[in-house]
Amino acid sequence: MQVLAAFIAGLVFAVGLAIGGMTDPNKVVSFLDIFGNWDPSLAFVMGGAILLYAPVYHYIVKKTRPLLHHTFHLPTSKDIDARLIAGGMLFGVGWGMGGFCPGPAIVSTATLRGDVLTFVGSMFAGMFAVYLYDRFRTTARESS
Amino acid sequence: MTEFTPIASSIGGLLIGLSAAMMLVLKGRIAGISGIIGGLPTAPAEERPWRVAFMAGLLGGGFLMFVLTPAQFGVQAPVGTAALVVAGLFVGVGTRIGSGCTSGHGVCGLSRLSPRSMVATALFMSFAAMTVFVIRHVL
Numbered sequence: 679m680q681v682l683a684a685f686i687a688g689l690v691f692a693v694g695l696a697i698g699g700m701t702d703p704n705k706v707v708s709f710l711d712i713f714g715n716w717d718p719s720l721a722f723v724m725g726g727a728i729l730l731y732a733p734v735y736h737y738i739v740k741k742t743r744p745l746l747h748h749t750f751h752l753p754t755s756k757d758i759d760a761r762l763i764a765g766g767m768l769f770g771v772g773w774g775m776g777g778f779c780p781g782p783a784i785v786s787t788a789t790l791r792g793d794v795l796t797f798v799g800s801m802f803a804g805m806f807a808v809y810l811y812d813r814f815r816t817t818a819r820e821s822s
Numbered sequence: 823m824t825e826f827t828p829i830a831s832s833i834g835g836l837l838i839g840l841s842a843a844m845m846l847v848l849k850g851r852i853a854g855i856s857g858i859i860g861g862l863p864t865a866p867a868e869e870r871p872w873r874v875a876f877m878a879g880l881l882g883g884g885f886l887m888f889v890l891t892p893a894q895f896g897v898q899a900p901v902g903t904a905a906l907v908v909a910g911l912f913v914g915v916g917t918r919i920g921s922g923c924t925s926g927h928g929v930c931g932l933s934r935l936s937p938r939s940m941v942a943t944a945l946f947m948s949f950a951a952m953t954v955f956v957i958r959h960v961l
Contacts, residue, residue, distance in 0.1 A: 683848045684872040688879020689886075691841035691853065691925075696887035698834020699827055702896030708824040710954040717824045719831040724928055726835020727842065732933035734843040744850030751851050752934075753921070758941050765920020766927075766942040770949025772912025775957065776899050779924045780917055781855040783910075784877065786895055788884030793899040797910040804914020805860045 680746050692785040698723040701786050703777025703793075710774055842930055845876075854926020855880075856917035901957070916946075 699705045699719055708717035743749060773779050778786070778797050786794045842853035849872065851858075858873050865873060888895060899906055917923040920942050922931060927946075931939020 680849060681871050681875040683844065684875040685879040685882070687841045687844040687848075687853065688876040688881075689883040690837055690844070690879075691855075691876075692880045692883025693887055694834045694837025694839075694841060696834070696884070696891065696894045697837065698831045699824075699894065700834070701884075701887075701894055702824070703899045704896050705824045707900050707954055707958075710951045711958055712951055713955055714958055717826055719824075719827045722828045722831035723835040723838065724924075724932075726832040727839035727929040728835075728933045730836050730839030731842045731846075731929060734839075735846060735930075735933050738847055744846070744848055746848045747850045749850060750846075753852065753931075753936065753938070755921070755938060758938060761919045762921065762938055762942055763945060765916045765918070766945030767916070767949045768912045769916030769920055769923060770946035771953045772909040772914075772916055773924075773946060774950035774953025775901055775912070776906050776909030778899065778909070778913065779855075780859070780913065781880065781923070781925055783913075784855065784859070784880050785884035785887075788881065788888040789892075789895050791895075791898070793903075793906055796903055796906045797899065797913075800907045800910025801914040804911040804916075805856070805918050806863075806914075807911075808915055808918035809860070809863050 683746060691781065694723075694727075695782050695785050698726075700779075700782040703782075706777040706779075706782075707774070838925070838929060842925070846930075852926055852930045854922050854930060856923040857921070857926050860918045920946075 695701055700723055705717060706720065708715065709720040739750060776797050780801065783794065783798050783801060787798055845851045845853040858876050862870060862873050901909070922939065922942060927939040927942040932943060
């Protein structure tokens with residue numbers, strides 16, 4: 679059940695990204711080009727998503743537990759630390775360069791286009807590098 | 823310049839919100855793409871199948887939409903291969919050390935009024951806009 683629910687959620691997410699225009703890197707760059715020929719469309723994607731999600735979150739989380747799981751797994755960290763700030767800036771530069779963020783990039787691999795596959799391969803390498811770095815740091819800390 | 827599509831973009835946004843709401847109501851999880859996928863190597867074994875299923879759903883939805891409306895995927899990224907490699911690394915590293923991307927911080931985090939997500943979203947939005955400004959109007 680949980681696996682099926684996650685598959686359907688992923689499917690709906692992908693359809694939403696594509697209908698909304700997030701899967702066209704040139705549309706993303708036009709959205710970010712606020713000092714040029716600005717196309718504000720993608721603000722409606724974020725607006726529409728928040729419009730639906732925010733009331734669900736604020737109503738549901740206070741009331742009950744998830745239907746298919748025993749507990750909520752929500753972020754608890756409150757620190758505005760260097761990692762958050764550096765990560766946000768780095769992600770922003772990469773997003774502006776290529777016009778891809780993680781969701782639309784993965785959805786776009788369906789095109790089997792060279793530019794998408796190049797970006798996604800590189801993105802996975804970056805994610806894996808952080809995993810290796812964190813594991814190395816944890817091991818170093820435990821052994822010292 | 824691309825065409826202004828407020829209605830299609832709003833519908834797309836509502837679907838993304840619906841998907842994120844499903845993940846919350848059914849699984850109790852944040853629908854953050856970089857977290858769901860980037861968390862795969864460190865997640866306990868029983869947490870892996872749903873992450874893989876979500877990713878399979880993303881790919882399945884991508885194939886479905888590419889067959890139905892290929893124009894939604896544009897033609898080509900606006901930069902060359904070397905820049906795409908750098909962009910991919912920045913997005914991969916940045917979303918992992920920053921604990922989220924457009925979905926986890928931008929949609930879910932802002933909805934939850936999380937201060938961390940507000941800071942992250944303000945940063946990635948402004949740095950993305952500055953990057954596009956430099957590429958399109960300075961270089």
